[in-house]
Amino acid sequence: xxxGVQRQVSPVTVSGLTRRFGDRAVLDGLDLEIPAGQFxxxxxxxxxxxxxxxxxxxxxxxxxxxxxxxxxxxxIAFQAPRLMPWKRVWRNVxxxxxxxxxxxxxxxxxxxxxxxxxxxxxxxxxxxxxxxxASLARALVREPDLLLLDEPFSALDAxxxxxxxxxxxxLWQRHGCAVLLVTHDVDEALVLADRVLVMEAGRIxxxxxxxxxxxxxxxxxxFAALRTELLARLGVH
Numbered sequence: 001x002x003x004g005v006q007r008q009v010s011p012v013t014v015s016g017l018t019r020r021f022g023d024r025a026v027l028d029g030l031d032l033e034i035p036a037g038q039f040x041x042x043x044x045x046x047x048x049x050x051x052x053x054x055x056x057x058x059x060x061x062x063x064x065x066x067x068x069x070x071x072x073x074x075x076i077a078f079q080a081p082r083l084m085p086w087k088r089v090w091r092n093v094x095x096x097x098x099x100x101x102x103x104x105x106x107x108x109x110x111x112x113x114x115x116x117x118x119x120x121x122x123x124x125x126x127x128x129x130x131x132x133x134a135s136l137a138r139a140l141v142r143e144p145d146l147l148l149l150d151e152p153f154s155a156l157d158a159x160x161x162x163x164x165x166x167x168x169x170x171l172w173q174r175h176g177c178a179v180l181l182v183t184h185d186v187d188e189a190l191v192l193a194d195r196v197l198v199m200e201a202g203r204i205x206x207x208x209x210x211x212x213x214x215x216x217x218x219x220x221x222x223f224a225a226l227r228t229e230l231l232a233r234l235g236v237h
Contacts, residue, residue: 011036011074011146011178012057016066018202019052026052028202029066036145039172039179041189044199045234050182053199054150057180071178075139076148079155081131083123090119093138109137112174113167129160133167140171147172149181153188165192169214186230190223191216198233206233 012034019027026049034040044050055061056068058076083092094106103119110119113133118126126134132152139147149168153161169192172179183189189196190210198206208229212222231237 010069011038011071012180013069014057014067017053017056017068018065019049019056019061019063020065025202027056027064030203032197032204034146034178034180036178037176039181039192039194040197041181041183041193041195042197042199043183043186043189043230043234046184048199049202050199051150054148054180054182057146058148071145073142073144074146074148075142075144076150077132077135077139077152079151081123081135083126083131083134085123087123088120089115089123089126089134092123092134093119093141095138097141105141106137109141110134112140112171113137127160128156129164132156132164136168136171140175143175144177147175147177147179149179151182151184154184168192186227186234187218189230190226191218196226196230198230200233206230 012032014030014032017027017030018025030053042050052061054076056064057070058074059070084095087095090103090106090110091101093109094101094103097105107119110116113136115130115133115137118130123131135152153164156164165188181192193210195207195209197204200206210226212220216223
């Protein structure tokens, strides 16, 4: 019987989570716990259920079995920024906040992601990197205890992607919220995360801490060893 998503103070506790699409269980008895303040990266082959898990944690998919307890204050940023084209950028950032649109809070969030001067423009005038920053601002303005990121850098060019990674790491360190990042990029996971998970057969098949100092050095032999192990888990030899 589906229990739905319940709210709690700690960021994420999942037990026996199953999500079926027809006869196929995309999530199959999955267990997961994420403590406060931890940055977690989630890897897995295409179609393994990574984004489905994120949608469940965001309370966007409730047709589930099992127990899911998630922090009350949570926010999500998707691969596509999903900005409303008929609203100015600051109004997009303030979207969903209780009460009247709060320009001051929206502007503070835009300042934080380096878009101080872009609050009054239309979304169509933003570059891809700027639009993704606005999406992050919209998530952070909610002051979440849990930030869910669904491949937020995948549509960006290589240089913009590196800049966006650095920004996300800075914002996480500043805000101290737990983060769950879905990504296909092993190096991205190792550069950003405290802990890396690999989904296999609808469950967490691999769960490892990343014992590397920050900022991460990709030439560190330990980084290379972790990369090799993760790639093997993903079927790349």
